[in-house]
Amino acid sequence: MAETPGTDFDIVVLGGGSGGYATALRAAQLGQKVALIEGDKLGGTCLHYGCVPTKALLHAAELADNARDGSHFGVNTELKGIDMEGVNKYKDGVVSGLFKGLQGLVKSRAITIVEGWGKLVAENAVEVDGRRITGKHIVLATGSYSRSLPGLEIGGRVLTSEHALKLDSVPKSVIVLGGGVIGSEFASVWKSFGADVTIIEGLPHLVPAEDVALSKALERAFRKRGIAFNLGDRFKSVTQDDSGVHVTLESGKTFDAEILLVAVGRGPRTADLGYEQQGVTLDRGFVITDEKLHTGVGNIWAVGDIVPGLQLAHRGFAQGIFVAEQILGMNPAPIVESGIPRVTYSDPEIGSVGLTEAKAKEQFGDDSVEILEYNLAGNGKSKILATQGFIKLVRQKDGPVVGVHMIGARVGELIGEGQLIVNWEAYPEDVAALVHAHPTQNEALGEAFLALAGKPLHAHN
Known part of the structure; x- marks a missing residue:
């Protein structure tokens, strides 16, 4: 149930998706009076139309493959078909549960939810269905939409x-x-x-x-x-x-x-929202900010998919937290784009963080980059899962690791360690000294770094 908003808030957030609600939650946690404006559903594209429901479909797809291929593991299973009504019920149930949890969390932080489509009408004000809502700071977080191509109309088939x-x-x-x-x-x-x-x-x-x-x-x-x-x-x-x-x-x-x-791809949702009229600079629809995510106009900030760069929910979360802390004068460290992990949840999965080989060579020079590939065929848990793939490490020669790239079943769950390695600018020797549990796929990362450090265990020199 939406509350009747007041007219004076510390922070007004326009958009209740990943970046917007993260801003609101952190700001409220820090004692700010926050209004969060959303015209659709709290949680935005990621929760309702993107990340979460697609991953539910992908899990159902994995179960279908397991049923189809059970005999490979000595389990006599049979795939009798896909019940899309049942799949959709499962998918929608996951989304509904997370949505209710998010609503409860926002309510517990005393954040004022304003239902309706907002428009920026001043450096300190957003208008929603004729109501003017003011804030000392405005955070733009209006997300993205599914792009099409010129002459390609969506509809029918x-x-x-x-x-x-x-x-x-x-x-x-x-x-x-x-x-x-x-x-x-x-x-x-x-x-x-x-x-x-x-x-x-x-x-x-x-x-x-x-x-x-x-x-x-x-x-x-x-x-x-x-x-x-x-x-x-x-x-x-x-x-x-x-x-x-x-x-x-x-x-x-x-x-x-x-x-x-x-x-x-997805385009920034910034058209007809009053941004340019208030002096906010747009480039191909994206909001241009400095490294602190400030637009250069008054106390107007921007987070998430409308800011050029990776269009990822976890980037939006991080930017929302960053902006809330920046507004409160906590001077948080700017977010480094190359340090944000990326996962493609196909079969096989892809997990990556940092620079690709091509980008590293472009930045440091061909002779200043060292590459190592570790085949998952040498990893016990990968063998058990009957998956194929590899881990590719990119390091600055005689320097830190600048990229970790993986492909194989469930490797998205390994990218957390890869993120720490890249963001902490670890050397191969640092990671090689860590003990990884056996048998796990995570152990493959440890084996890869042992090899890169010049002391491979199960891999060949």
């Missing part, structure tokens, strides 16, 4: 990820336009559910933001799973009729399927 989450049946065939994180995750889900899947990516590799070694490994794994993909050829047009969608690429190649998922 042409879907965004938000629409795909609501499907009540498994499509027989799917074309996924975009081979980044979102496209690769949905392709992985649908293949596990039994659909024929083709990914179209205009750049030379899948997950093009990752180290090229991981991209090539994902392509090999997808090819083995029967996920088709067409790389380096851009979308031209699509038509749809009762039989499905018909996609044409710039090369003249054509593809047909039941539906088309448009997964070409």
Whole structure:
């Protein structure tokens, strides 16, 4: 139930997604009077239409694969089909539980929730449905939306990820336009559910933001799973009729399927919100800030997907905490973008943090970078899980580790240690001295660092 807001707050947060609610929670924890404005649902895209529901689908997909492949482990299982009504009930139950928990947390911090779509109308004021809400500080956190391409209209059999989450049946065939994180995750889900899947990516590799070694490994794994993909050829047009969608690429190649998922990235939600009118600088829709996330206008700050950089919920969380502490004069350390971990939850998973090999060589020079790859085939737990993949370490020669990149089942759960290694600028010898539990996949990180430190245990010199 929304409260009737007052007119004077210490901090007014426009947007209740990951970055916005993190700002509000931390600011309230620090004793500030906070108003949090949200036109849809508290928790934003990540909780309701992105990170959480897609990962629920991916877990259901993993269970489908386990049932299909149980005989490999001596367990006689049979996959009788996918009950999308049941899958959606499970998915929606996860989201609902987290939503209720978040609502309770916000209420416990005495944060005033203002329901409605807000617009910045002054350096210290936001208007919501005709009501003017003022604050000593304003934090912009209006998030992002699913992009499309010029001339590509969403509707009918042409879907965004938000629409795909609501499907009540498994499509027989799917074309996924975009081979980044979102496209690769949905392709992985649908293949596990039994659909024929083709990914179209205009750049030379899948997950093009990752180290090229991981991209090539994902392509090999997808090819083995029967996920088709067409790389380096851009979308031209699509038509749809009762039989499905018909996609044409710039090369003249054509593809047909039941539906088309448009997964070409997310754009900043900043249009018609009054930002530019109040002097906030936008670049292609993104809010430009300094390293302290200040817009340069009055006491207006910005966090999350509207700020150029990685569009990740955990980046939004961190930025929200940072801004709240910055406003309170706590002088927190600025967030280093390269130190933020990234995970693609496909099968196999990708986990990475820090610089890719190419970026490291660009920054330090080809002769000043050392690379090591450790194959998960040498790891006992990976063997038990029947997964393949590797860990790739990037270090500055005779210096600290600047990148940790992994591919394989469940490697997203290992990226926490990788994050500590990169952010604390650890040397291989520092990590090699740590004891990792056996048998775990985490142990593979320890083995990789033993090898990089020049004293491999199970790996060859």
